[in-house]
Amino acid sequence: MATGNRLAALFTGWAIAFAQNPAAAPVPDTVIRIDVNLVQVDAVVTDSRDRRVTNLRAADFEIRQDGKPQPVTSFSYVSTKPATPPAHRAAQAKPVKGEPPPPPPVFEPTEVRRTMALVVDDLGLANENLPPVRDAIRNFIDEQMRPGDLVAIVRTSAGMGALQQFTTDKRLLHAALDRVKYVTNRVGMSSFAPLGSSGGRGRGGDARFNRDREDSMTVGSLGAIQYVVNSMTGLPGRKSLVLFTEDIRVLYQRSPDGVIAGAIQRLNDAASRAGVVIHSVDPRGVVDYSSTSADNTSAMSGRRIGRVAGQREQQTVYSQQGMSEVADSSGGLFLQGTNDLAGALREAAEDSDGYYLIGYRPEAGTFERRDGEAQFHQVDVKVKEAGLHVRTREGFFGEPGGDRPLERTREAELNRALQSPFAAGPIHPRLTAVFWNLQQGGASIDALLHFDAKELKWSNEPDGSHKALIDVAAAAFDEDGLALAPVNATFPLQLNSQEYGEALKRGMVYGMRIPVTRPGPYQVRVAVRDAATEGSGSAEQYVEVPDLANGRLALSGVLLQEVAAQPALPDSGVPHGPAPRVDVTGGAAGRTFHRGAILNYGYQVLNARTGAGAQPELEVQARLFHDGEQVLASKLPPPTTGSASDPRNLAASGRMTLGSDLAPGVYVLQVAVTDKLATGKFSTVTESQDFEIEP
Numbered sequence: 001m002a003t004g005n006r007l008a009a010l011f012t013g014w015a016i017a018f019a020q021n022p023a024a025a026p027v028p029d030t031v032i033r034i035d036v037n038l039v040q041v042d043a044v045v046t047d048s049r050d051r052r053v054t055n056l057r058a059a060d061f062e063i064r065q066d067g068k069p070q071p072v073t074s075f076s077y078v079s080t081k082p083a084t085p086p087a088h089r090a091a092q093a094k095p096v097k098g099e100p101p102p103p104p105p106v107f108e109p110t111e112v113r114r115t116m117a118l119v120v121d122d123l124g125l126a127n128e129n130l131p132p133v134r135d136a137i138r139n140f141i142d143e144q145m146r147p148g149d150l151v152a153i154v155r156t157s158a159g160m161g162a163l164q165q166f167t168t169d170k171r172l173l174h175a176a177l178d179r180v181k182y183v184t185n186r187v188g189m190s191s192f193a194p195l196g197s198s199g200g201r202g203r204g205g206d207a208r209f210n211r212d213r214e215d216s217m218t219v220g221s222l223g224a225i226q227y228v229v230n231s232m233t234g235l236p237g238r239k240s241l242v243l244f245t246e247d248i249r250v251l252y253q254r255s256p257d258g259v260i261a262g263a264i265q266r267l268n269d270a271a272s273r274a275g276v277v278i279h280s281v282d283p284r285g286v287v288d289y290s291s292t293s294a295d296n297t298s299a300m301s302g303r304r305i306g307r308v309a310g311q312r313e314q315q316t317v318y319s320q321q322g323m324s325e326v327a328d329s330s331g332g333l334f335l336q337g338t339n340d341l342a343g344a345l346r347e348a349a350e351d352s353d354g355y356y357l358i359g360y361r362p363e364a365g366t367f368e369r370r371d372g373e374a375q376f377h378q379v380d381v382k383v384k385e386a387g388l389h390v391r392t393r394e395g396f397f398g399e400p401g402g403d404r405p406l407e408r409t410r411e412a413e414l415n416r417a418l419q420s421p422f423a424a425g426p427i428h429p430r431l432t433a434v435f436w437n438l439q440q441g442g443a444s445i446d447a448l449l450h451f452d453a454k455e456l457k458w459s460n461e462p463d464g465s466h467k468a469l470i471d472v473a474a475a476a477f478d479e480d481g482l483a484l485a486p487v488n489a490t491f492p493l494q495l496n497s498q499e500y501g502e503a504l505k506r507g508m509v510y511g512m513r514i515p516v517t518r519p520g521p522y523q524v525r526v527a528v529r530d531a532a533t534e535g536s537g538s539a540e541q542y543v544e545v546p547d548l549a550n551g552r553l554a555l556s557g558v559l560l561q562e563v564a565a566q567p568a569l570p571d572s573g574v575p576h577g578p579a580p581r582v583d584v585t586g587g588a589a590g591r592t593f594h595r596g597a598i599l600n601y602g603y604q605v606l607n608a609r610t611g612a613g614a615q616p617e618l619e620v621q622a623r624l625f626h627d628g629e630q631v632l633a634s635k636l637p638p639p640t641t642g643s644a645s646d647p648r649n650l651a652a653s654g655r656m657t658l659g660s661d662l663a664p665g666v667y668v669l670q671v672a673v674t675d676k677l678a679t680g681k682f683s684t685v686t687e688s689q690d691f692e693i694e695p
Helices: 003-012 127-144 170-178 204-231 259-274 302-306 308-330 341-353 410-419 497-506
Strands: 039-046 061-065 072-079 114-120 149-155 238-244 276-281 354-360 376-383 389-391 395-397 430-437 443-451 466-477 483-495 508-515 520-530 536-545 559-562 592-594 598-606 618-626 629-636 649-657 665-675 684-694
Touching: 039 061, 039 376, 061 072, 061 354, 114 127, 114 204, 114 341, 127 170, 127 341, 149 170, 149 204, 170 520, 170 536, 204 238, 204 259, 204 276, 204 308, 238 308, 238 341, 259 276, 259 308, 259 395, 276 308, 276 341, 302 308, 376 389, 410 466, 410 520, 410 536, 430 520, 430 536, 430 598, 443 466, 443 520, 443 536, 466 508, 483 497, 483 508, 559 684, 598 665, 618 649, 629 649, 649 665
Parallel strands: 114 149, 114 238, 238 276, 592 684
Antiparallel strands: 039 354, 039 389, 061 376, 072 354, 376 395, 430 443, 443 508, 466 483, 466 520, 520 536, 559 598, 598 649, 618 629, 618 665, 665 684
């Protein structure tokens, strides 16, 4: 059986129901504690020229709770910025002229130093201000994002969908950014409704209705932001949320207990407990308050026209009140009055480079409730030295977060594992998900979940067999957050002694085929839980499904297999079954290989054009990257059509020997195909797959 066909059989024959880098410098502990024994606050200190001050001692600070001085019991300065950026961990290798762009790098949790949520409040942004916000975020992704940045792009109208997860993958971030579009909101098409139009904030009998509507949408925005903050609780690195909005007003709130004021206070407490700093960015820049050509002033007196600028300025001040409070209460920045949104975003991101972590023992009664409600406690931090400015959190609710145990149910543990962007816990699954075109069966995403049998707790049965019980939750999420082919199942595993021995050596695999009906980005996420130990872990992979209907050149995913790991597979593929089996994929599922191994890699070339003799004219190149640098490149023989082959769906393969001189770690194999019969930017396409070389 030909190598390419054998590799293809790993997926096309299946109908199953479903890395470590070299040691990196550890990221400092950034956990913020609020419990009966310790309250910690983080503080940024700057001088009169807004330069960061990093050499202060505990004795230089004064900290008060509800106006009462508190002795400092713990103190440290935390720097999250590497002293010198490692050259071998470039965010992405620079493209070489005439060659396809290199693949994105692969990062591990130990390398994450900054975790950032870029939140676009599309419920509170005028249509005219969305393009500059998108441009600023695009600039951050392409130019400012550092190696090890964990980033999410979130719309307040959409929640934490699949394409709004935290990731280091720039492709996923660009896909999420493409989803940022105007939605009907509390602002409208422009920051100031044109005079004489009916699109402004209501007057007269409509005023109360409009105010209630705006309040409701503002609370919706704040609730979405708090949801993002809560989701950041267990993430690594220094955590910040950058909020792009132009309207969080509390003007209509009759008292401090109003719904918006209460929502801001709850958000402040959530940010304190999650260790998240919130920065607010007003994208209106330098505002022109005067009348414009869009204003119909024909029925207005000169005196009334003259008041327009002052009214619009006052409206802007009111709209910024909540934005300022959200930032100030969490120790963040309120950035406004600048047309350089990219610079504002850079300033907010660089604010995470370092901070003081100051702790004290709370007074007795701090966590006592009054009338069944936790009380809010004001925290003030001052620096004794004149001329220095300190930014810190406003306070917290007297509710001991450290004393609240996590829910230990099956559903809760699987959900926590699924929501984590990294495999957290004692189980470390590996996910291999690729797009595959089945011709007659249509397009699909085929996913392989590999897990280490040694990480499960097995029982020894009287008949010599071994039993374990695992829970699996998985789904592929499209760009709207819709879960395709969701799996939520419990699998009893029972292996005889021979199977058990093989499982300990090779691991186990569970396959899932997900039919897809439309092109676009998808994220496959999976979680595994050992029912006996309640330990869990998760994995995810980004998959781009090309639009084959447009006739452009495209590639399927790339599948890797170790030649020496397995004899030739039968034409029918691997054994079928509804539950996990011992891994017989030759490393395709786990993607972990040893130096000296020979790898076959298989893929499909789709929509190739044909010339004389109905043959395509293709050039194929394989490149191997490690830590963002190319370490190997080779040209491959082009795939050709056979008597029964469809030139629009060609099976292709290659072979590579992993040299004994290759360092252990994560590598990325990229396949680039150029159609010489096509012209323009769509004549070359690439696809990549990462794998690990063990020592």
